Amino acid sequence: MPDDRRPTRLVASLPPTVPFVAPEALERRRGAKLELRLGANESAFGPSPRALAAMRRELERSSWYGDPESYDLRNALALHVGVPMESLVVGCGIDDLLGLTVRTFLEQGDYAVSSLGAYPTFNFHVAGYGGLLEAVPYAGDRNDLHALAEAARERKARLLYLANPDNPTGSWYDAEALEQLLNELPEETLLILDEAYLEFAPESGLALRPGDPRLIRMRTFSKAYGMAGQRIGYAVATPETIAAFDRVRLHFGVGRVAQAGALAALHDRGFLEGVLDEVARGREEYAAAASALGLHALPSEANFVAIDLGSPERSRTVVDALLARGVFVRRPGAPPLDRCIRVTVGTAAERRRFAHALESVLR
Amino acid sequence: MPDDRRPTRLVASLPPTVPFVAPEALERRRGAKLELRLGANESAFGPSPRALAAMRRELERSSWYGDPESYDLRNALALHVGVPMESLVVGCGIDDLLGLTVRTFLEQGDYAVSSLGAYPTFNFHVAGYGGLLEAVPYAGDRNDLHALAEAARERKARLLYLANPDNPTGSWYDAEALEQLLNELPEETLLILDEAYLEFAPESGLALRPGDPRLIRMRTFSKAYGMAGQRIGYAVATPETIAAFDRVRLHFGVGRVAQAGALAALHDRGFLEGVLDEVARGREEYAAAASALGLHALPSEANFVAIDLGSPERSRTVVDALLARGVFVRRPGAPPLDRCIRVTVGTAAERRRFAHALESVLR
Numbered sequence: 001m002p003d004d005r006r007p008t009r010l011v012a013s014l015p016p017t018v019p020f021v022a023p024e025a026l027e028r029r030r031g032a033k034l035e036l037r038l039g040a041n042e043s044a045f046g047p048s049p050r051a052l053a054a055m056r057r058e059l060e061r062s063s064w065y066g067d068p069e070s071y072d073l074r075n076a077l078a079l080h081v082g083v084p085m086e087s088l089v090v091g092c093g094i095d096d097l098l099g100l101t102v103r104t105f106l107e108q109g110d111y112a113v114s115s116l117g118a119y120p121t122f123n124f125h126v127a128g129y130g131g132l133l134e135a136v137p138y139a140g141d142r143n144d145l146h147a148l149a150e151a152a153r154e155r156k157a158r159l160l161y162l163a164n165p166d167n168p169t170g171s172w173y174d175a176e177a178l179e180q181l182l183n184e185l186p187e188e189t190l191l192i193l194d195e196a197y198l199e200f201a202p203e204s205g206l207a208l209r210p211g212d213p214r215l216i217r218m219r220t221f222s223k224a225y226g227m228a229g230q231r232i233g234y235a236v237a238t239p240e241t242i243a244a245f246d247r248v249r250l251h252f253g254v255g256r257v258a259q260a261g262a263l264a265a266l267h268d269r270g271f272l273e274g275v276l277d278e279v280a281r282g283r284e285e286y287a288a289a290a291s292a293l294g295l296h297a298l299p300s301e302a303n304f305v306a307i308d309l310g311s312p313e314r315s316r317t318v319v320d321a322l323l324a325r326g327v328f329v330r331r332p333g334a335p336p337l338d339r340c341i342r343v344t345v346g347t348a349a350e351r352r353r354f355a356h357a358l359e360s361v362l363r
Numbered sequence: 364m365p366d367d368r369r370p371t372r373l374v375a376s377l378p379p380t381v382p383f384v385a386p387e388a389l390e391r392r393r394g395a396k397l398e399l400r401l402g403a404n405e406s407a408f409g410p411s412p413r414a415l416a417a418m419r420r421e422l423e424r425s426s427w428y429g430d431p432e433s434y435d436l437r438n439a440l441a442l443h444v445g446v447p448m449e450s451l452v453v454g455c456g457i458d459d460l461l462g463l464t465v466r467t468f469l470e471q472g473d474y475a476v477s478s479l480g481a482y483p484t485f486n487f488h489v490a491g492y493g494g495l496l497e498a499v500p501y502a503g504d505r506n507d508l509h510a511l512a513e514a515a516r517e518r519k520a521r522l523l524y525l526a527n528p529d530n531p532t533g534s535w536y537d538a539e540a541l542e543q544l545l546n547e548l549p550e551e552t553l554l555i556l557d558e559a560y561l562e563f564a565p566e567s568g569l570a571l572r573p574g575d576p577r578l579i580r581m582r583t584f585s586k587a588y589g590m591a592g593q594r595i596g597y598a599v600a601t602p603e604t605i606a607a608f609d610r611v612r613l614h615f616g617v618g619r620v621a622q623a624g625a626l627a628a629l630h631d632r633g634f635l636e637g638v639l640d641e642v643a644r645g646r647e648e649y650a651a652a653a654s655a656l657g658l659h660a661l662p663s664e665a666n667f668v669a670i671d672l673g674s675p676e677r678s679r680t681v682v683d684a685l686l687a688r689g690v691f692v693r694r695p696g697a698p699p700l701d702r703c704i705r706v707t708v709g710t711a712a713e714r715r716r717f718a719h720a721l722e723s724v725l726r
Binding site: 004005006007008009011012014015016017018019020022023024025028037040042043044045046047051052055056058059060061062063064065066067068069071092093095096099103104105106107121124128158187188189190213214222226227228229230231241243244246247248250251252253254255256257258261 | 367368369370371372374375377378379380381382383385386387388391400403405406407408409410414415418419421422423424425426427428429430431432434455456458459462466467468469470484487491521550551552553576577585589590591592593594604606607609610611613614615616617618619620621624
């Protein structure tokens with residue numbers, strides 16, 4: 001039938017794509033469950049028992065909307081990270097906050113800068129809001145901070161995305177390096193610092209400066225806190241930026257149970273420390289397992305390790321062979337990291353099973 | 364400090380506003396908890412015990428992301444409502460799906476049409492994506508379908524929003540009336556049929572026609588299913604529209620526990636029937652209570668009732684006086700409905716307490 005009900009020019013121009021193929025989609029393709037789910041950097045250690053108890057209690061109030069201001073959680077976060085509540089916004093994980101930031105700051109046709117092969121959901125949002133992406137190659141398997149700043153200058157970029165610790169490399173920059181990056185940024189560029197893996201890093205990095213208009217920090221309960229399925233994270237920015245977000249964000253987007261769980265998780269420091277210890281141990285085990293097979297593991301400060309297979313062909317073969325055995329890991333999508341596989345730190349038993357699977361695939 | 368990191372022209376132009384002041388915000392203002400939470404059309408009857416059990420089980424897997432395709436739920440919904448999976452998308456409630464639809468179909472400067480005083484979150488999204496809103500007055504305390512179609516024609520509107528059953532009136536149009544509206548729509552107008560309250564209606568209304576490009580239907584687990592805090596709803600549209608959504612939507616936005624709960628809720632027909640019976644009884648009780656106080660209740664096919672207080676001044680006084688007693692109900696924001704208060708059907712005990720509170724406030 002003749003019809004003028006078309007999507008916008010922008011949406012009509014976009015290719016059909018998704019940021020990630022999910023583990024559930026892989027299971028449907030194989031027609032069988034995965035044996036080891038080590039490809040999405042989910043926590044093998046679950047949420048804290050206190051968070052679970054809080055969520056179990058709050059389930060009974062599932063018929064009530066969550067507080068759109070996430071007041072209690074923001075209040076607790078303000079104390080926890082030491083910034084005013086007015087500098088905090090809560091969203092459905094960093095994915096949501098990235099979309100919100102792109103929407104709020106990027107005009108159609110403006111540039112954003114990221115590393116080539118970095119987190120694809122940022123790129124997805126840039127395209128989805130009509131922005132252009134300048135992708136800067138990794139150098140020495142790390143983000144090339146100087147080249148990123150240079151690209152931002154050349155492109156008059158409005159946004160620069162940097163994950164620290166980085167995904168998929170696991171590499172990490174300290175406060176001094178980030179400070180220098182900030183000083184190299186042009187006046188119009190806002191730095192999005194994705195700190196999804198911050199808890200796993202050797203130090204807390206750049207101090208939070210909620211009054212610094214050059215910066216938006218993003219953090220999540222999806223990784224160290226083991227609550228990816230609850231979809232909850234937060235951003236720290238200037239009060240002016242938070243107020244801008246409030247004018248357009250989905251106010252009733254974050255779940256009630258998620259908020260209760262995050263609040264409780266924040267107060268279980270002991271559990272978190274245990275997770276961090278176990279993840280550090282797991283990284284060492286993966287590095288040792290790689291080494292025993294004549295492979296090199298990239299140094300990681302996150303909850304995953306990238307293992308260098310030497311060539312994109314070999315890493316693809318290995319990922320496919322692992323998947324055929326029900327072992328889900330990821331292969332970074334862009335050179336030079338596509339020569340690697342990225343494996344999430346599992347439980348001790350999962351780590352052993354992964355090492356065996358990798359060994360038998362390589363033989 | 365001098366700084367060029369500004370929001371987009373659009374976001375900078377928006378006023379600071381939120382779609383709703385939440386009950387939690389009212390509690391913080393009063394410095395005390397609410398006694399009766401009857402203002403947000405949340406279910407007083409909670410989620411089904413089967414949904415609760417499923418959610419309790421799935422909580423243990425909170426560290427895993429939810430399936431971004433919501434495959435199992437869409438598969439069940441496809442059978443449940445009788446449309447192909449390709450015509451279904453799952454989002455964080457209708458609020459989320461409204462934002463997605465506005466983003467996908469409304470160019471900046473395009474018009475959307477709604478009733479004056481209808482659901483404010485639609486208006487919020489229209490403004491947030493740079494659209495213009497034409498608001499058509501209610502007539503006889505119902506949506507004026509003919510005037511809505513006429514406004515769509517005049518404004519060459521891309522979107523027409525209609526809630527059926529309607530909020531805040533509770534009024535309802537049958538399939539024949541909606542069919543006529545569709546036939547009156549200009550070629551460029553897409554009808555968003557918000558069916559959040561559909562389960563409470565006397566019949567299922569317009570048949571689902573997933574191939575009809577004039578229509579997007581939105582439904583939710585927030586109301587009859589009692590899962591507002593879980594943030595989960597769905598839309599039925601053409602496969603082409605769903606594919607357009609997939610190019611821009613937040614793929615990992617819907618919680619894992621929410622999906623498990625919705626799936627289980629769908630299969631507990633007995634529980635749902637009980638809720639619908641109780642809501643029908645509650646509406647009658649509210650109408651009788653109003654009548655006993657010399658007031659008129661608008662006929663409602665939803666889980667709330669609008670009670671006519673005669674004037675905007677009186678309805679405001681009553682809402683404020685109720686709130687001072689800890690009773691949270693809403694007053695519609697625009698004439699002619701601002702002469703009413705809107706009260707959600709509570710449990711039998713809550714209904715009695717509301718009737719007493721209203722009586723003592725009016726004395």
